[in-house]
Amino acid sequence: MDTTKGKKCLIFDEYRYLRDRIRNTTTYWRCEKLTGCPGRAIQKGDEPPVISSPHNHDPNKEQNGITKFKSDLKFRIREEQVSLKQLYRSELIKWYTFNPDDVCNLPQFHQIKTSLYRVKNENYPPLPRSINEVSIEGTLNYIKNALFFLAQYI
Numbered sequence: 001m002d003t004t005k006g007k008k009c010l011i012f013d014e015y016r017y018l019r020d021r022i023r024n025t026t027t028y029w030r031c032e033k034l035t036g037c038p039g040r041a042i043q044k045g046d047e048p049p050v051i052s053s054p055h056n057h058d059p060n061k062e063q064n065g066i067t068k069f070k071s072d073l074k075f076r077i078r079e080e081q082v083s084l085k086q087l088y089r090s091e092l093i094k095w096y097t098f099n100p101d102d103v104c105n106l107p108q109f110h111q112i113k114t115s116l117y118r119v120k121n122e123n124y125p126p127l128p129r130s131i132n133e134v135s136i137e138g139t140l141n142y143i144k145n146a147l148f149f150l151a152q153y154i
């Protein structure tokens with residue numbers, strides 16, 4: 001995801017990283033606490049990142065915001081007969097509107113989809129996996145486009 005300053009950032013294991021550099025298909029991430037923390041992660045292609053150097057502090061305090069984002073989302077999943085992706089998108093845009101600098105702290109759809117589907121499946125039978133995967137991919141592109149659009153006008 002892009003921050004409002006145009007820097008790439010990554011949330012991994014509750015730590016927040018800024019992109020340091022890319023070499024071939026490997027992305028090097030460094031802890032957002034640019035001063036004083038040696039925390040680093042390395043990501044090869046689209047594989048999950050791996051910590052290459054540990055942090056010297058606890059994960060960031062944005063966890064409260066993340067918890068609220070998730071609980072708002074889960075509440076709406078129970079209340080509204082709308083697809084998960086639509087709900088996620090609308091909560092994300094709402095959050096982005098009020099907290100543009102914090103949007104990077106939020107979990108991406110693919111990171112929380114399992115727990116969201118669990119909430120939804122309390123009421124509905126699961127959809128075939130292949131259909132989910134296809135529409136999630138489209139939704140992520142849609143969110144990226146929506147955020148890009150918002151970034152130009154806010």
Ligand SMILES: [Zn+2]
Nearest residue numbers: 031037039055
């Ligand atoms: Zn750190």
